[in-house]
Amino acid sequence: HDIHYFKEVDSTNDVAKYLAEEGAEEGTIVIAEIQNRGKGRRGKTWISPPGGVWMSIILRPDIPPFNAPQLTLVTGVAVAETLQKECNLDVGIKWPNDILIGNKKVCGILTEVNASIEKVNYVVVGIGIDMNVDVPLFPPDLQKGATSLKNELNTEINGAILVQKFLLEFETIYNEFKAGKFPEILKEWRSLSKTIGNNVEVRTRGKTIRGEAVGINKEGILILELEDGSLRKIISGECLHIN
């Protein structure tokens, strides 16, 4: 597969989308040392100094567009398993796509889908891992909830090896996904989940909903039990753990 390596870009997701529009094939990777305009979910900025893994993968799965969000969960499982195996840390996933160590975020995933009504043209999954970065240098409002591999392990790790291990793990899980094994991957996701069983507050479309996260259904949708005992499905949103 093609790997496009840059010292500096605005956003690896934007470069990957450009390449995908030009016909780049499935499995094409874009990776950069620095992003000047790294993108987070919900229009947020993703701080991307040197030392992080800032990477995007172009995928062209033959799936209905409404299944594309499943790729975020698939990628989350691949990142979590890689970090668990390579760094021997207490890795978990916060719905839908934050990778945590303890209760602090170490990685975010931004999935961008280009599809028509009936078919996916391409998907770009963007992965940002705070590897050899120093969280104390982050803006103050981000410091409390964030960590990095370096800060957890008290040593720098080899980025080339980590990326290589991740790509192998991702390839295995993505091939399972394409073979129709999303239910098995979801099982893995559930066992890594730090959200299920927690009291949470979810901000979705300007509203805040509180409840207990009781599960995730086979589409990857979060199920909350509200105070009155009723169940509520949450397709997307920002989730806060509150116990």
Ligand code: BTN
């Ligand atoms: C989030 O948790 O808000 C998602 C963060 C995703 C960051 C990665 S870094 C590589 C790729 N390029 C981007 O501009 N964003 C993603």
